[in-house]
Amino acid sequence: MKTSNSSRRDFISKVAIGSIGALSIPNILLSAEAEKKPKRISINTGDTILFQGDSITDAGRSRTDMGSNTQKGFGGGYAFLAAAELLNAYPEKKLKIYNRGVSGNKVHQLAERWEIDALNLKPTIISILIGVNDYWHLVKNGYKGTLEIYRNDYRALLQRTKEKLPDVKFIIGEPFAIMGSAVDKSWFPPFGEYQNASQEIAKEFNAVFIPYQKIFDKALEIAPGSYWAPDGVHPTMAGAKLMADAWLEAVKR
Amino acid sequence: MKTSNSSRRDFISKVAIGSIGALSIPNILLSAEAEKKPKRISINTGDTILFQGDSITDAGRSRTDMGSNTQKGFGGGYAFLAAAELLNAYPEKKLKIYNRGVSGNKVHQLAERWEIDALNLKPTIISILIGVNDYWHLVKNGYKGTLEIYRNDYRALLQRTKEKLPDVKFIIGEPFAIMGSAVDKSWFPPFGEYQNASQEIAKEFNAVFIPYQKIFDKALEIAPGSYWAPDGVHPTMAGAKLMADAWLEAVKR
Numbered sequence: 001m002k003t004s005n006s007s008r009r010d011f012i013s014k015v016a017i018g019s020i021g022a023l024s025i026p027n028i029l030l031s032a033e034a035e036k037k038p039k040r041i042s043i044n045t046g047d048t049i050l051f052q053g054d055s056i057t058d059a060g061r062s063r064t065d066m067g068s069n070t071q072k073g074f075g076g077g078y079a080f081l082a083a084a085e086l087l088n089a090y091p092e093k094k095l096k097i098y099n100r101g102v103s104g105n106k107v108h109q110l111a112e113r114w115e116i117d118a119l120n121l122k123p124t125i126i127s128i129l130i131g132v133n134d135y136w137h138l139v140k141n142g143y144k145g146t147l148e149i150y151r152n153d154y155r156a157l158l159q160r161t162k163e164k165l166p167d168v169k170f171i172i173g174e175p176f177a178i179m180g181s182a183v184d185k186s187w188f189p190p191f192g193e194y195q196n197a198s199q200e201i202a203k204e205f206n207a208v209f210i211p212y213q214k215i216f217d218k219a220l221e222i223a224p225g226s227y228w229a230p231d232g233v234h235p236t237m238a239g240a241k242l243m244a245d246a247w248l249e250a251v252k253r
Numbered sequence: 254m255k256t257s258n259s260s261r262r263d264f265i266s267k268v269a270i271g272s273i274g275a276l277s278i279p280n281i282l283l284s285a286e287a288e289k290k291p292k293r294i295s296i297n298t299g300d301t302i303l304f305q306g307d308s309i310t311d312a313g314r315s316r317t318d319m320g321s322n323t324q325k326g327f328g329g330g331y332a333f334l335a336a337a338e339l340l341n342a343y344p345e346k347k348l349k350i351y352n353r354g355v356s357g358n359k360v361h362q363l364a365e366r367w368e369i370d371a372l373n374l375k376p377t378i379i380s381i382l383i384g385v386n387d388y389w390h391l392v393k394n395g396y397k398g399t400l401e402i403y404r405n406d407y408r409a410l411l412q413r414t415k416e417k418l419p420d421v422k423f424i425i426g427e428p429f430a431i432m433g434s435a436v437d438k439s440w441f442p443p444f445g446e447y448q449n450a451s452q453e454i455a456k457e458f459n460a461v462f463i464p465y466q467k468i469f470d471k472a473l474e475i476a477p478g479s480y481w482a483p484d485g486v487h488p489t490m491a492g493a494k495l496m497a498d499a500w501l502e503a504v505k506r
Contacts, residue, residue: 013307059324060324060325069489069490069491070490070492071312071329071330071489071490072313072329074329074490075329076324076325076327076328076329076333076395077324080333080490081327081334081337084334084490084491084493084494086496087489087490087491087494088490088495088498089496091475091476091480091491092476120321121328170324173486180464196326222344222345223344223345235321236324236338236340236342237322237323237324237333237336237341238322238326238335238337238341238344240337241338241341242341243338245338247415
């Protein structure tokens with residue numbers, strides 16, 4: 001058993017490092033945290049996977065072509081990159097994958113549209129990335145929310161989901177920000193509290209947690225923030241791929 | 254040298270098979286044709302890479318946001334997937350990548366917009382996928398072109414490019430079609446002649462040739478055509494990833 005695990009890890013490591021031969025931040029992270037054994041979930045036959053969140057998930061998706069597995073319905077972000085890879089790799093699993101991210105959303109806005117944009121789709125796996133606007137809009141446009149509201153609304157949203165879909169599995173992405181045209185030093189530590197809240201909630205709901213902040217911080221050792229997310233919030237193509245790779249690592253091979 | 258080559262191949266093979274653990278058509282292909290040593294090109298620092306072609310390359314890209322490396326400017330096809338991976342993997346190479354595919358284009362229409370949409374961008378690498386409409390539109394909307402026109406126009410286009418950009422490197426994608434709502438048996442063998450022409454031209458211009466037909470044919474052993482390209486021409490997300498992986502294999506690691 002040990003041999004097979006370690007050879008699998010070796011294999012995964014080669015794959016991740018190799019992707020096309022250069023860096024692989026998520027894998028560096030994985031190695032560094034090997035003892036912590038990052039949690040993963042399995043993709044099963046017939047799974048319905050839902051990507052939910054704000055503009056980073058939205059990434060310009062169509063509002064008219066919203067069926068599962070449709071290019072236009074995915075936009076041009078990490079959700080598209082991750083879904084394309086899953087669909088390519090697992091034809092036999094007959095996955096249905098949806099993107100319902102909406103630009104500008106905070107957690108309470110997810111809640112408002114949750115019936116239609118989540119529960120009615122009967123997902124077996126829900127991936128959520130939410131929180132940057134819950135903090136950003138305090139600064140940007142006078143939103144009156146608090147950390148407590150974020151935390152409570154987030155918890156209530158997952159609780160409500162569990163009641164309706166008891167077997168659903170959650171993937172919770174850490175909201176992230178790097179120095180950029182929209183992000184300055186004043187974000188830290190206050191924004192860090194929102195990040196901590198998302199991690200606590202992930203733990204409470206036995207979710208897989210994707211530490212995007214750590215991933216972007218690592219990426220900054222290789223190229224400047226303008227390469228990954230010029231405004232500090234919205235990833236470039238390179239940044240979106242960084243996220244997709246991390247997301248895919250949350251899915252058990 | 255031999256050892257290093259074979260260990261590299263071993264490495265590449267692991268990477269490709271592993272991507273996320275399931276199939277890897279391009280790699281199957283690569284193994285099967287190992288003796289033929291598929292040609293590859295290097296990506297160098299400062300390269301400007303241009304994706305050109307028809308709707309398969311276009312994939313819904315923006316016509317207003319057309320700078321290099323922009324998500325919106327790439328649409329949701331193989332060009333986006335391949336570019337995101339390159340940009341993610343090679344921050345230090347400072348690549349500029351453009352997509353200028355246009356839906357419905359035949360080779361003579363590439364020629365009409367070549368000055369603005371290719372030469373002026375001063376690409377060092379041009380990837381072209383063109384030909385399905387040169388055949389399809391004969392059947393579909395009474396286009397009067399011939400195989401000779403396709404071949405001659407294509408050759409003239411590359412010749413003209415070489416004169417203006419003597420050091421440019423070409424990647425030529427094989428036009429492909431599988432049985433689907435827009436493709437029936439009557440396509441073969443006549444469409445095969447267009448495919449052969451693209452391959453001959455690739456050879457003449459010392460281009461890397463990507464055998465997309467073979468790649469889709471292999472994919473059909475794993476899932477039906479509706480999974481990869483329902484109309485037989487336009488790939489799904491899974492099909493686009495298939496193409497992107499094959500494209501990336503054309504790029505030396």
